[in-house]
Amino acid sequence: MTERVVSLDLAGITDKAGLMDRCARALDLPDWFGRNWDALADSLGDHTLWPEDAVERGLLVVVRNWQGYAQARPDEWRTAQEVFGQVADHTPALSVHLALGGSS
Structure with missing residues (x-):
């Protein structure tokens, strides 16, 4: 059985708030998702x-389509990568x- 694939499309995202909203939608996170780095790590x-x-x-x-966000907010993008990487390292069933x- 293959993994469940979720596409997190960051096209048009240029700030952390947009990233968190897109994560909440793509991952179908609950309404109480805190929209901060710790909450993202906990949810993932x-x-x-x-x-x-x-x-x-x-x-x-x-x-x-993460490149635009990475260019607009390089410090935030580094943090996002750290969060994704650390959670994936500690959650065997998760890959990011x-x-x-392109956008295909």
Whole structure:
């Protein structure tokens, strides 16, 4: 059985608030999601918040169109990468990949 794939498309995102909103939508996070780095890390690492089929199969988050955000907010983007990387390192069923190509 393959992982559940979630596309996190950051096209048009130029700030942290936009990133957090896009994460909340793409990952279907609860209304009480705090929209800060700690809350993002906690949500990504908490398999009870994942889509139901991802709990057994694993979750692959593919981050697309991230380059504009990285250019607009390089410090925030570094923090986002650290959060994604640290959570993935400590959550065996979670993988986060950066798409290097276009919006396909």
